[in-house]
Amino acid sequence: MPIHTYEFRSNIHMIVVNDIRTRLFESLWDIPEGVTYNTYLVIDDKTVLFDGVKNIYSKALIDELRKLLKGRDLNYYVVHHGEPDHSGSFPDIIKEFPNVKVVTTDVGLKILKNLYSINFNYLLVSDYDELLIGKRKLVFIKVPWLHWPDTFVTYLPNDKILFSCDAFGSYGVLTTSYWDRDYGDLHISLSKRYFANIVSAYRSQVVKAIEKLSKYEVDVVAPAHGPLISDISKIVNLYLRWSKPEFESKVVIVYSSMYGNLEEAIKYVVKGVEEVGVKAVLMKVPETPITYVVRELVDAPAIIFGVPTYDANAFPYISLIIELMRIKRFEGRYVGILSSGLWAPTAESRITKALEDVKVVIEGRVSILGSVKSDDIPKLVGLGKSLGIKANELGTTKI
DSSP states (O other): OOEEEEEEETTEEEEEEEEOSOSEETTTEEOTTOEEEEEEEEESSSEEEEOOOOGGGHHHHHHHHHHHHTTOOOOEEEOSOOOHHHHTTHHHHHHHSTTOEEEEOHHHHHHHHHHOOOOOEEEEOOTTOEEEOSSOEEEEEEOTTSSSTTOEEEEETTTTEEEEETTTOOOSOOSSOSBGGGTHHHHHHHHHHHIIIIIGGGHHHHHHHHHHHTTSOOSEEEESSSOBBOOHHHHHHHHHHHHTTOOEEEEEEEEOOSSSHHHHHHHHHHHHHHHTTOEEEEEETTTSOHHHHHHHHTTOSEEEEEEEEETTEEOHHHHHHHHHHHHTTOOSOEEEEEEEESSOOOHHHHHHHHHHTTTOEEEEEEEEESSOOGGGHHHHHHHHHHHHHHHHHHOSEEO
16 A cells, blocks of 8 residues: 555654656646655544545545544644645545544635545634644634635644645655654755745745745654655745745747757756856756756746747747746746747747746847758857856856
8 A cells, every 4th residue: 555654752743645646746847756645643631634535545544544543533634735735535434433623724624625526524713813623722823825726724733733734845755764864965956846846936925835834843844745844944045045935047049849859959058057157947848847947947047938930920839838837927028039930930920928927038140041040149149158158147056
C-alpha cells in the first residue's frame, strides 16, 4: 500500500499517501517524482484529524485511522483547505465518523457544501480562535489565498508545530525519510517548483502570511505535501526570496522550433548572453514540461521567447507560457522576442499583444525568415547581450 504512518511527536501521527499514479497535478503540472497527501492525527482527550487525501485513497486512510484510534471515535476533523486533493476523502470520513465535528471557516464551509452534498456537524472558527483538546490546545490562523480563499493553518503551542496545509509544501514522494533535512537540495528544488506552479500567483499573500505567523515559535512545519520541515528559517527565507522575488542573474530562453531553423538561431542568442558573463537557461517546449519552465521563470529578470509563426499566429506552446506568466503575475521582467517565419511572419505581432497583459518591458526584437543568414547573426548575438546585461543589473543571486 502507498500509505505510511510516522509518530513524530508523542501521540501526533503523520499519515502519508505516496501518489505515483497521478501524472498531472491539477491536470496541468507534470509530477514524475509523484506527490504526497499528508494528514495528521493528534490523540489527546479529544482526537483530531487534520485534512484528508485524494478520493481514491479514502479507504486506505480510514483503515489507518481505525488502527491508530484503537476503538476511539474521531472528535474533530480540521479541513484547512477544501481542494479535492485534500478533501476528496471528506464524504467517506463523514460516513465513517458521523459524529465528528468539521472545523472550518465560513468560506471553507461554503466550498465544502458546494463540493459535497452531504450533511455534517461543523464548528466555524475565526482568526486566532482556540480549541482545547486536553493537554493540548489548537490555535487557528487564517492565511487566505495560500492558495484558496478558505485556507487557514493550525498551531500547536505545546509542541511548537504548525500544520501549514499547502504552504511550504513540495512535490515528490517520501521514500527514505519523513524529514526535509534528509532530502537536501532535492527538497529545495521540488519546493521551488511547487511554489512556482501552485502558490506564486499569490506572492503578496505569502509575505503577509509569513509576517502574521512570525510571532509563533515553530519547531516543525507539517505541510500537506512533502516532508516535515525542521529547518524553519531556511524554507521561510526561500519563500520570501521567491515571493519578492529576488531575481537570479540568468536569462531564461523559452523557445519552440518545428524544423530546426529557430533552434539554430538560438545558439547565437546564447552566445550573446554568455559573452556578458550570464547563464542562459534553455527551455525548449513542448519537450520541456511547463512545470519546469514556470519554475525557472519565477525568479528570472530577463526572458527571451523564440517563437515560430504557426497558422498565422504565435506557436501555441509559447502562447501558453505567456498566458501562465499573466496568470502567475510574473510582471516587470525584461523580454526579448526572436520570431521566425517564411512568407508572412506574424508571430512577433501576436506575441507582443499577448505580452501587453503581462506588463513586461520589451527590450529587443529580432525576426528571421527561414534559415539564419549571415546578416542575422550580429542581431541575434546583440539580442542575447542586451538581455544578459539586464539580467546582470537586476539579478541579486549569481548562478
